[in-house]
Amino acid sequence: MADVLGGIAKAFQLIVSGDPELYGIVSRSLFFSGTGIILAALWGTPLAMLIALRDFRGKTIIKTFFSTLIGLPTVVLGLILFLIFSRGGPLGFLGLLYTPAAIIIGQAILVTPILVSIGVSAIESVDPEIMNLAQTLGASESQAQIAVLKEAVNGVILSNIASFNRAIGELGVVLLVGGNIAGGGVRTDVLTTAISRNTAIGEIGLAVALGILLMIIVFTINIIVAVLRKANYIVELVKAPYSRLKRSRETER
Amino acid sequence: MTVTAELKGVTKAYGNKIVVDAVNLQVREGEILALLGPNGSGKTTILKILAFIEKPTSGEVKFQDGIVNFKNTEKVRLQSTLVFQKTTLFSTSVYNNVAYGLKLRKVPKETRDREVKKALELVKLEGFEKRNAKKLSGGEQQRVAIARALILKTRLLLLDEPTANLDPKNAGILEEVIARVNLELKTTIVMATHNMFQAKTLPTRIALMSDGKITEIGTPTEIFGKLSKNLASFAAVSNTFTGIAKATIGGTTFVDIGNGVQIEVAGQRQGEASIFVSPEDIVVFKNPVASSARNVLKGRITEIVDLGSLVKLKVDVGKPFAVQITKRSFDEMGLNLNTEVFIAFKASSVQII
Numbered sequence: 001m002a003d004v005l006g007g008i009a010k011a012f013q014l015i016v017s018g019d020p021e022l023y024g025i026v027s028r029s030l031f032f033s034g035t036g037i038i039l040a041a042l043w044g045t046p047l048a049m050l051i052a053l054r055d056f057r058g059k060t061i062i063k064t065f066f067s068t069l070i071g072l073p074t075v076v077l078g079l080i081l082f083l084i085f086s087r088g089g090p091l092g093f094l095g096l097l098y099t100p101a102a103i104i105i106g107q108a109i110l111v112t113p114i115l116v117s118i119g120v121s122a123i124e125s126v127d128p129e130i131m132n133l134a135q136t137l138g139a140s141e142s143q144a145q146i147a148v149l150k151e152a153v154n155g156v157i158l159s160n161i162a163s164f165n166r167a168i169g170e171l172g173v174v175l176l177v178g179g180n181i182a183g184g185g186v187r188t189d190v191l192t193t194a195i196s197r198n199t200a201i202g203e204i205g206l207a208v209a210l211g212i213l214l215m216i217i218v219f220t221i222n223i224i225v226a227v228l229r230k231a232n233y234i235v236e237l238v239k240a241p242y243s244r245l246k247r248s249r250e251t252e253r
Numbered sequence: 254m255t256v257t258a259e260l261k262g263v264t265k266a267y268g269n270k271i272v273v274d275a276v277n278l279q280v281r282e283g284e285i286l287a288l289l290g291p292n293g294s295g296k297t298t299i300l301k302i303l304a305f306i307e308k309p310t311s312g313e314v315k316f317q318d319g320i321v322n323f324k325n326t327e328k329v330r331l332q333s334t335l336v337f338q339k340t341t342l343f344s345t346s347v348y349n350n351v352a353y354g355l356k357l358r359k360v361p362k363e364t365r366d367r368e369v370k371k372a373l374e375l376v377k378l379e380g381f382e383k384r385n386a387k388k389l390s391g392g393e394q395q396r397v398a399i400a401r402a403l404i405l406k407t408r409l410l411l412l413d414e415p416t417a418n419l420d421p422k423n424a425g426i427l428e429e430v431i432a433r434v435n436l437e438l439k440t441t442i443v444m445a446t447h448n449m450f451q452a453k454t455l456p457t458r459i460a461l462m463s464d465g466k467i468t469e470i471g472t473p474t475e476i477f478g479k480l481s482k483n484l485a486s487f488a489a490v491s492n493t494f495t496g497i498a499k500a501t502i503g504g505t506t507f508v509d510i511g512n513g514v515q516i517e518v519a520g521q522r523q524g525e526a527s528i529f530v531s532p533e534d535i536v537v538f539k540n541p542v543a544s545s546a547r548n549v550l551k552g553r554i555t556e557i558v559d560l561g562s563l564v565k566l567k568v569d570v571g572k573p574f575a576v577q578i579t580k581r582s583f584d585e586m587g588l589n590l591n592t593e594v595f596i597a598f599k600a601s602s603v604q605i606i
Binding site for chain 1: 335337345354
């Protein structure tokens with residue numbers, strides 16, 4: 001019991017003192033997961049638009065495929081990626097195993113099903129007439145698709161947040177392809193893997209501190225999003241430059 | 254006479270269902286052409302083809318001087334725009350909605366601001382630029398949609414039932430705008446409607462449609478002047494009925510419109526006749542009352558449509574009658590679906606078409 005209490009006390013001390021080891025791990029986590037999401041959005045968004053806006057055979061099968069993949073255990077995906085990236089694997093020659101790049105790619109693949117599934121349903125829930133409407137006003141096919149995407153912006157943002165939460169909190173992929181390297185040249189340990197390692201070696205204080213910060217990050221992002229969505233700020237922000245929004249609010253007053 | 258657009262043998266089918274059937278139609282420059290017909294007669298599809306967002310299954314579409322190639326409609330779409338029956342707005346400000354087409358056309362911001370202001374003035378929505386478009390009333394939303402189309406100053410303006418589901422005030426504003434744009438900007442307009450009175454007053458020409466075909470085309474006087482068979486079969490147009498008229502000694506006429514419903518009409522008439530009663534001219538009672546109205550009919554409410562300050566009812570008295578009353582009367586009378594009511598209207602409120 002004394003150990004646990006001591007650990008918690010140590011944790012707060014580390015958080016408050018701005019311990020470089022602790023915040024180094026946090027910033028690495030944020031960077032890997034953030035980059036992973038951006039990467040996944042680059043292919044996930046067009047893919048979601050393609051699935052949602054086109055009519056083709058097997059559409060339901062593709063949609064079911066992606067929504068099923070949301071439930072894929074991260075450790076299984078980690079294993080698959082490990083086999084692909086490992087020296088004897090098909091992409092072994094790239095030498096990506098146990099590098100930050102492997103973590104970022106792995107997390108991007110991990111969250112793709114979430115981005116695509118939520119994205120598709122958000123785009124599909126947009127009034128189907130929006131596409132026609134944009135075209136009657138002179139939009140080209142791709143401009144009309146952007147108009148649809150703008151209408152779905154709430155859902156698309158939601159899919160990005162959900163993806164980020166999944167990425168920053170998962171252990172399987174970062175452990176198996178990242179290697180949880182805490183020393184030497186390039187470090188690949190992140191919040192989840194560092195918690196697991198520090199717990200194993202008895203560094204309860206650091207582990208608890210990391211756990212607290214992980215929860216704070218996830219909750220803060222969700223609260224901010226909830227508040228902004230309620231005020232419809234995000235939608236406005238995406239649609240109009242911030243300066244104009246600010247101006248219009250000032251004149252309202 | 255210049256022809257702005259022309260359909261030659263245009264057919265549109267969805268699977269086995271033919272919705273537009275070998276239609277030939279010329280849209281003349283500067284005219285207001287009304288497509289008049291019941292729901293499902295193909296009006297909307299013709300408008301979509303003229304807006305180049307629907308590809309005909311067969312036939313040829315000419316616009317200005319060229320034949321439209323439906324594989325690449327980007328250019329012609331800049332010259333023709335359609336306002337949908339169901340108001341569709343982007344979920345953003347009124348300004349962003351109205352300016353959308355100008356932004357696509359890369360019009361500089363100062364010009365855009367000025368044009369948006371003018372367009373909003375035209376539809377009587379001055380100063381609405383910063384409002385959230387989706388939070389406006391139904392009538393205001395439809396006016397934003399019209400302003401968004403008008404601002405483009407296209408050669409062809411297509412309107413699909415522009416005043417359906419609007420209260421008389423908003424409908425009046427829109428009819429005025431349509432007439433003004435046609436007169437001042439010489440915009441060629443094609444509008445779908447199933448409102449007899451709109452068809453009688455606004456257009457230069459009327460094309461009657463039923464079952465995907467244009468059955469007659471002519472000026473309002475020509476179309477309404479003779480008792481057209483198709484016009485008479487417009488059961489879907491609210492409160493239009495056909496029957497056999499028999500003059501009475503009292504100076505009025507009884508028209509038997511079927512199902513045991515007899516309508517008394519002012520004036521003398523014999524033989525086949527089509528009649529119309531305006532939904533606003535019909536009064537609703539919960540109990541039979543003695544009144545000077547010559548027509549009192551008992552029925553049940555089968556449909557209730559909320560139009561904001563007004564409520565549109567469908568009352569089945571053997572034949573369906575559309576009735577328009579205020580929301581307040583509707584609430585105070587405690588009306589509901591299936592409520593038994595009496596409808597009453599004067600013999601002089603019935604018009605023989």
